[in-house]
Amino acid sequence: MLVDSHTHLLRLEISPEDAVGEAAEAGVGIVVNIGTQIEDSRRGAELAVRLPNVYSAAGIHPHNAGTHTSADLEALAELAESPGIVSLGEVGLDYYRSEWSKEVQRALFEEAISLANDARLPLVVHSRQAFADTMACLGSARVPVVLHCFEGGDREVREATERDYYVGLAGNITYKNNETARVLRLINPDRLLVETDAPYLSPQPLRGTKNAPKNVVHTAAFVAERLGYEDEEFAALTTRNARNFYGLPPEV
Numbered sequence: 001m002l003v004d005s006h007t008h009l010l011r012l013e014i015s016p017e018d019a020v021g022e023a024a025e026a027g028v029g030i031v032v033n034i035g036t037q038i039e040d041s042r043r044g045a046e047l048a049v050r051l052p053n054v055y056s057a058a059g060i061h062p063h064n065a066g067t068h069t070s071a072d073l074e075a076l077a078e079l080a081e082s083p084g085i086v087s088l089g090e091v092g093l094d095y096y097r098s099e100w101s102k103e104v105q106r107a108l109f110e111e112a113i114s115l116a117n118d119a120r121l122p123l124v125v126h127s128r129q130a131f132a133d134t135m136a137c138l139g140s141a142r143v144p145v146v147l148h149c150f151e152g153g154d155r156e157v158r159e160a161t162e163r164d165y166y167v168g169l170a171g172n173i174t175y176k177n178n179e180t181a182r183v184l185r186l187i188n189p190d191r192l193l194v195e196t197d198a199p200y201l202s203p204q205p206l207r208g209t210k211n212a213p214k215n216v217v218h219t220a221a222f223v224a225e226r227l228g229y230e231d232e233e234f235a236a237l238t239t240r241n242a243r244n245f246y247g248l249p250p251e252v
């Protein structure tokens with residue numbers, strides 16, 4: 001069984017129920033839904049309560065950094081204590097695409113890190129072309145961290161590994177000339193997670209179509225092959241990692 005450790009169930013072409021059902025049929029037994037602002041984080045918490053084997057993270061994505069208010073931060077703190085919420089995220093820095101200044105993004109990210117520390121929730125971090133600043137901000141994190149949709153080469157992998165961070169691999173790892181694909185062996189196997197980031201980043205051979213949680217099987221197969229694991233062995237490894245990171249109940 002696989003876990004899709006990062007997906008956006010509320011943005012898919014199909015309903016969350018259908019997406020989770022199709023995922024289960026494909027062997028993806030657990031789906032972690034990720035929030036990007038207060039509204040979808042609230043709905044995510046409800047989904048996690050309603051649907052078995054679905055868990056949620058509450059967060060404010062750096063793309064929404066400039067529009068958040070102090071009331072949003074209070075709402076986030078409240079969500080952090082809500083049933084169904086297992087993590088704070090996604091939060092972080094995006095110097096590639098976010099329209100908000102670095103200062104605004106960093107201020108929100110720092111607030112989110114301190115919230116995660118207070119709530120003792122693991123952090124799901126989005127970092128795009130902002131590795132050094134992301135790592136600097138995360139210096140104050142006292143909870144487990146995953147660098148989701150990891151991008152980077154030798155140096156970034158080594159730095160993440162030194163800090164004992166989890167590394168979330170999405171469909172882009174399967175694309176030609178992906179830098180991280182060449183340094184997979186440097187990642188501590190006990191810190192590897194696989195994810196779809198659906199509806200984005202469909203893995204090969206589905207690139208160009210809308211992504212869905214079931215497609216994490218392609219990403220997992222690609223990474224397993226590169227690292228010399230049998231599919232089942234790799235599924236067991238990454239599922240255990242996801243349970244450890246998110247603090248999910250053990251398999252019954």
Ligand SMILES: [Zn+2]
Pocket residue numbers: 006008034090197
């Ligand atoms: Zn995401």
